Every structure is written in C-alpha cells, then in structure tokens.
Amino acid sequence: MTSTGTVHESVGGVYTVELDDGGRVEASLRGRLKQATREGSAAVIGDRVVLEQAAGAWTIESVEPRRTVLVRKGRGGRTAKVLAANLDHAFAVVAARDPDVAPDLVDRLLVLVESAGMKPILIVNKSDLAGDAPDVDALAALYRGLDYEVLRLSAATGEGLDALRDRCAGSTAALIGPSGVGKSSILNALEPGLGLRVGELSRKTSAGRHTTVGGRLIRLARGGLVADTPGFGDVGLWDVPLEDVGRCFPEIDELAAACRFRSCTHLHEPDCAVRAAVESGEVARSRYESYAAIYEDARET
Ligand code: GDP
Numbered sequence: 001m002t003s004t005g006t007v008h009e010s011v012g013g014v015y016t017v018e019l020d021d022g023g024r025v026e027a028s029l030r031g032r033l034k035q036a037t038r039e040g041s042a043a044v045i046g047d048r049v050v051l052e053q054a055a056g057a058w059t060i061e062s063v064e065p066r067r068t069v070l071v072r073k074g075r076g077g078r079t080a081k082v083l084a085a086n087l088d089h090a091f092a093v094v095a096a097r098d099p100d101v102a103p104d105l106v107d108r109l110l111v112l113v114e115s116a117g118m119k120p121i122l123i124v125n126k127s128d129l130a131g132d133a134p135d136v137d138a139l140a141a142l143y144r145g146l147d148y149e150v151l152r153l154s155a156a157t158g159e160g161l162d163a164l165r166d167r168c169a170g171s172t173a174a175l176i177g178p179s180g181v182g183k184s185s186i187l188n189a190l191e192p193g194l195g196l197r198v199g200e201l202s203r204k205t206s207a208g209r210h211t212t213v214g215g216r217l218i219r220l221a222r223g224g225l226v227a228d229t230p231g232f233g234d235v236g237l238w239d240v241p242l243e244d245v246g247r248c249f250p251e252i253d254e255l256a257a258a259c260r261f262r263s264c265t266h267l268h269e270p271d272c273a274v275r276a277a278v279e280s281g282e283v284a285r286s287r288y289e290s291y292a293a294i295y296e297d298a299r300e301t
C-alpha cells in the first residue's frame with residue numbers, strides 16, 4: 001500500500017510521518033535513500049514523502065522536491081546540512097537586552113532567511129528588559145520602514161505571544177537566532193506543557209543521548225507547526241551565496257538599477273547609487289555596513 005505524508009520528526013534514522021489521510025507512523029528510509037543521508041539529508045522534517053507499507057512496516061520510498069530548504073554548514077564547514085524543508089517562513093529572533101540587540105546580527109539573520117527562500121519576520125524578545133529603550137524602538141522602526149514585520153515579545157511576561165500565535169496559524173515556521181535570545185522559552189510560552197529545556201547548551205549542540213537528532217515539528221494548539229531543531233541557532237554555521245547578498249537587502253536591490261555599472265558591487269565603483277543613498281541618509285548606514293560585511297564574507301567562501 002502506498003501513502004503520502006509529511007515528516008514531523010527524525011531521530012536516529014527513525015522518521016515520524018503524518019499521513020495525509022490521517023494517522024502518525026514511524027518509518028525507515030529505503031536503502032538507496034540512505035546513501036543520500038550520508039551526503040546531506042535524504043529526508044528532513046517538513047519533507048513530503050511517499051511511503052510503502054509492507055508486513056506492517058513503513059518505508060519512505062521517495063522524497064518530493066522541496067519548496068524551501070533551511071541549510072547550514074555541516075561539521076568541518078564543507079558539507080551542507082539540510083535542517084528543514086518546506087517551511088513557509090522563519091522568525092529571526094534577537095533579544096532587546098541580554099544579549100543587547102545588534103543591527104549587524106539582525107541583518108545577517110534576515111539575509112539567511114531570505115536566501116533560503118522564506119519570508120523573515122523579526123522577533124525582538126525580552127522586551128520586558130528593555131521597556132521603551134530608544135535603541136530598541138529605533139531598531140523596530142528601521143525594519144518596519146523596510147517592510148519587515150517586527151514582533152516585540154516577552155517570553156517572560158507573555159507580551160506579544162497572541163500576535164505570534166496568530167502569525168503561526170496555518171503555516172510551518174522555524175525560529176532562528178543565536179543561542180540565549182530565548183527561542184526555547186518562546187516555544188514553551190507558546191505551548192505550555194512543551195517543557196523544552198531553557199538555557200542549556202546540551203540540547204542545542206545535540207551532544208545528548210541521541211546520535212542524530214533531526215528535530216521535530218511542534219503542532220500548536222491554535223494551528224500551525226513550528227520547527228524545533230537543535231543547532232538552528234548558530235549563525236556562524238550558515239552560508240549565503242555571493243549572488244544572493246544584494247537581492248536580500250530590498251532597499252539596496254531597488255537602487256542597484258541606478259548605479260553606473262550593471263555589475264556594481266556598491267563597494268568601490270564610481271557613480272554608485274547605493275553609496276550615494278547612504279551619504280544622503282536615504283539608506284541606513286548600519287544596513288550598508290552589514291551588506292558590505294556579508295558580501296565580503298560570501299566572497300571568501
Ligand atoms: P535559546 O538559547 O534561544 O533557546 O534561549 P533560552 O530559551 O534557552 O533562554 C536563554 C535565557 O534567557 C534563559 O535564562 C531564559 O530564562 C531567558 N529568557 C528567555 N526569554 C526571556 C524573556 O522574554 N525575558 C527575560 N527577562 N528573560 C528571558
């Protein structure tokens with residue numbers, strides 16, 4: 001019997017799949033797909049798969065083409081590791097304080113999400129620690145002005161949680177951001193009873209009991225799925241292709257057509273409309289500096 005479904009959890013070679021016609025089954029991978037696992041990942045959470053059932057055992061026969069992929073560098077930095085497939089959007093999470101919010105980090109997260117083909121939504125967590133601090137207000141205003149949705153949140157007081165639940169309903173999403181900004185705390189606050197460990201590195205570095213923790217999709221009571229994947233956070237482990245960098249800064253992408261050279265990198269060429277806009281204040285200097293830093297990084301890899 002053949003069925004189709006979505007991978008909701010993967011731990012040590014066992015895949016929990018929710019079947020389209022109802023039910024949750026545990027499946028293993030067909031042998032020829034295991035080769036792909038060694039090279040990258042044959043099946044990850046969010047994947048649409050075709051399964052066979054024989055003698056009571058379920059096997060994943062094939063993985064359908066992915067709409068979006070969240071990829072990070074694997075161990076050693078050379079190979080790519082797909083963390084999740086077919087997500088609709090990703091929340092880029094930073095903290096208002098502890099650690100203080102930094103525009104270059106925000107830009108890096110937004111670019112990572114955009115280059116993965118998803119729509120980023122910025123979450124500024126720990127707003128209870130910042131109150132109406134002008135730097136946090138200015139940051140929110142900057143990104144709203146660029147048409148990014150910004151949610152101010154506190155996993156501690158519950159501020160903004162309802163807005164986040166609304167945003168999650170009817171879609172599959174992930175939280176990405178550095179360790180310590182409160183991603184586990186937000187998931188726990190969203191779904192009381194989840195009981196994710198907070199402030200512990202072991203879960204995040206997947207150095208625990210399981211050898212391969214592939215993560216899982218958490219179903220929210222009010223609808224929607226959120227990925228809980230160890231190691232999402234480590235921004236240093238992500239790559240952005242050089243050709244994507246400009247495109248991921250909407251205001252720079254828009255001005256590029258007015259540069260003298262079509263291939264302008266906006267770093268040193270004459271008659272650059274982007275640098276002119278930075279001088280006139282039309283483009284925020286912090287955004288331009290992030291662009292230049294991310295571009296240089298991408299050129300080195
Ligand atoms: P993660 O590494 O991103 O998953 O962050 P954690 O959820 O483990 O949280 C890191 C630390 O920040 C923990 O000590 C949490 O209790 C604390 N924390 C998380 N969210 C908030 C918040 O909204 N307000 C305050 N004051 N502390 C928070």
Ligand code: ZN
Nearest residue numbers: 259264266272
């Ligand atoms: Zn230019």
